[in-house]
Each structure stands twice: as structure tokens, then as C-alpha cells.
Amino acid sequence: MNPTPVIAIHGGAGTILRSSLSAEAEAQYHAALDGILLAGQRILADGGSALDAVTEAVRLLEDCPLFNAGHGSVFTAAGTHELDASVMDGATLEAGAVCCVTRVKNPVLAARRVLDHSEHVLFTGAGAEAFAAAQGLEFVDPAYFHTDARYRQWLAARGTQGTMLDHDAASLQAQAQEPEQDPGPIDPDKKFGTVGAVAFDAQGHVAAATSTGGITNKQPGRVGDAPLIGAGCYANDATCAVSTTGTGEMFMRMLAAYDVAARMEYRGASLEQAAAEVVMERLPRIDGRGGLIAVDTKGNVTLPFNTEGMYRGFARVGETPVTAIYR
Ligand code: ASP
Numbered sequence: 001m002n003p004t005p006v007i008a009i010h011g012g013a014g015t016i017l018r019s020s021l022s023a024e025a026e027a028q029y030h031a032a033l034d035g036i037l038l039a040g041q042r043i044l045a046d047g048g049s050a051l052d053a054v055t056e057a058v059r060l061l062e063d064c065p066l067f068n069a070g071h072g073s074v075f076t077a078a079g080t081h082e083l084d085a086s087v088m089d090g091a092t093l094e095a096g097a098v099c100c101v102t103r104v105k106n107p108v109l110a111a112r113r114v115l116d117h118s119e120h121v122l123f124t125g126a127g128a129e130a131f132a133a134a135q136g137l138e139f140v141d142p143a144y145f146h147t148d149a150r151y152r153q154w155l156a157a158r159g160t161q162g163t164m165l166d167h168d169a170a171s172l173q174a175q176a177q178e179p180e181q182d183p184g185p186i187d188p189d190k191k192f193g194t195v196g197a198v199a200f201d202a203q204g205h206v207a208a209a210t211s212t213g214g215i216t217n218k219q220p221g222r223v224g225d226a227p228l229i230g231a232g233c234y235a236n237d238a239t240c241a242v243s244t245t246g247t248g249e250m251f252m253r254m255l256a257a258y259d260v261a262a263r264m265e266y267r268g269a270s271l272e273q274a275a276a277e278v279v280m281e282r283l284p285r286i287d288g289r290g291g292l293i294a295v296d297t298k299g300n301v302t303l304p305f306n307t308e309g310m311y312r313g314f315a316r317v318g319e320t321p322v323t324a325i326y327r
Contacts, residue, residue, distance in 0.1 A: 003299030005202050007040035007053050008314035009033065011067040012193035012245045013291040014167035016309030016325055029066060030323045033313040036060045037321035040197065045317045050199035050207035050241070051089045051112075058085070058108040058209040061195035065147045067311070068166035068193025070106055073145045073213025075154035078220045081145040083213055084227035085111040086122075090206035090235035090297075095121050097227040098128040105138040108211045111227070113137065122227060145213070157217040164216040165247065165289075166193025167309070194226050196233070196243025200295045202317075206241035208233045208257070215248065224248025230258035237297055239264040240271050245310065246283070246290010254282055260294055271296040279304040 011033065021029075040057040044050070062070025062085075073081045085107035086097035096114030099122065104110045110132040114123060123131050133139065150166075157164045194212035201207075210233040212226040225232035225248035232248065234257035235241035242257040251257075256278050263274035275294050283290070284306060291305025293312060303312045305327075313323035 004316045005044035006316045007199040008293040008301050009197045010293045011195050011311030013305045013307045013310035014165045016167050032064050033323040034321050037313050037315040041315040050201040050205050053199040054197040054207045054209040055112045057197035058211050059106050062106050067195045068213045069195040069211040072147050074150050074166050074216040076220050077217050083107045085211035086227045086233040087111045087209040088235040090237040095229045097122040099223045099227040100125040101128050103139045104132045105140045163218050194245040198241040198295045206235050208235040208241035208243045210243045225251035230255045234258045240294050240296040242294045244292040250286050250288030271300045272302045275302045275304050
């Protein structure tokens, strides 16, 4: 008998402290993760593909303002939003990605169209938007991506000239008595907020998708790991599917997502071992902070992170979804 299909999602890692999250906010995060897991689980239960399940889960995460992707994305140093997304099919090794888009409502859908309808893998900026428009995708005014919470985080980060992971920015702001008040120096390595999904389906295939607004106060034109196949997203039926969140530059330098798959393929490591080595040993060597979610073709799931918290969860078909925030 085939292993049970499963989906896992994340909503970013970082300095997510119990003290900086109210009980109400905590409940909101759990409810959002739970609802999105149920939607992904339904697709898998109906015999849908892992690729469809991760695309839909990430689309829902993009639409949810709690997470730094789509609506709710962080601000660049110029006060704008630049969004990145990717998706990969482990069955065919086909992949699609877009980066620096500013008006596509759901960057993950643009990435999926690239996978399905283009001979290329990655489109950037104006070219990505022209492709998305030709595909008939929905466009929004850039103001759609504005949320007051991210705007206040940006004001806090801007004063320091630094960049911040999304959830670090939120903790920083929570520490300040008044959101408008100068919160003092920022630890640039505190909080990340990308979203992602990985799934294993009834046909035995895996897929991964990742989407982000990047890091607060990033330089315009900066691209992180999320849209880079092998860094922030990877899927291969021979091994596993991976989606990452964290200090993107370090995940790029370590080819973090691919490294998990390579350790399984070349060294025979288990999914859990391979992911733990990358997150707990390799990334910290270059101060890489964050985590990842991964599934393999045996239906195993692992969700390691080296920060205080990571918004995360998984759901096997026929079972109640499990969600968690802290370590
Ligand atoms: N990895 C993302 C980036 O560097 C940030 C995040 O995970 O929040 O763009």
C-alpha cells in the first residue's frame, strides 16, 4: 500500500517569541495555518496532484495578510513591494519562478504558469509581468500589497538602515511601547516571513512552492532565495521536496533546498537527517538563520528550524492537521 499523501506548509521563521505574540494573534496564526492545510489536504484526498496542492496552499498563504507574501508583503527601502515566487514538480523536474514583480496579485500563480507554459524557468520584473498578463493572471494596484503592520515594521527598520526578516520586525515592534516610537537598534537577523508548501500525493509524486515579499527594507532589485530553484525551493521524486525560509543570502550560498536532496541521493541520508544537517549544521556556519519544510516519497515530513520559532504545520490525508509556532 502506498504511504498516505501529506502536505506541509510554513509561514516564515525568526524571533517569534511567546512574549511578543498575544494569545489572540497566536490563535489567528493557528487558525490560518489550519484552514490552509485543510484546503491542501482536500486536494490530495480527492486524488489531486502534489503540484496542485502546493500551488493552492501558497496562493492562500499569499492572500492572508498575516504572512509576508502577496497581500501582507514587506516594504523595500524605496517603500515599494517586490515579490518573488517559485514552484517545482518532483515528477518531471519542471520548475517555474518569477522575481521582483510588483502588480501580480498571486506571484505563485505566475510561477506555476511559467512551469506549465514556458520553456524558461525564471522571469524577472517587467518581463515576468508581461508574461503573467499574457497568461491572463489577475493584476492589482501596488497599494493592494500594503498592510499597516508591515508599514510600521518598515518605518522601524528604515531608521536603522538595516534589513529585517519579517517576523523579526514584528517582534521588534512589539517590544516598542508605541509602534510609532523609535524602537532602537535592530538586530538584522531576527525574523523571516516567507511562505511555502511541500506535498506528497497519492500517485507518489512530490512538489514544492515558495513565495515571499523578501526582507523588510531590502534594496530595490534585491532577489532572495525564494524564487531560486535549489536555494529556496526544490522537488525531485528521487528524494524529496523542500521549501525554505530565512536569511535568503545564506540559503543561496548553501543551495540549501538542493543540499537536502543531494544528501539523500548521494549519501543515503534520511529526510530528517539531511534536513537537520543543512539547518542545524551547515547554515549556522555562515550565520544562516531560518528553517525549511520537507517531505519525501515515503510520506515522511520534517520541519526543522534554527530560530526561536517557525509558523508551520502538516496534514496527512484522513488525519487532523497539526500546527505549531514555537520550538
Ligand atoms: N528567505 C526570504 C528572502 O530572503 C525571507 C524570508 O524567509 O522571510 O527573501
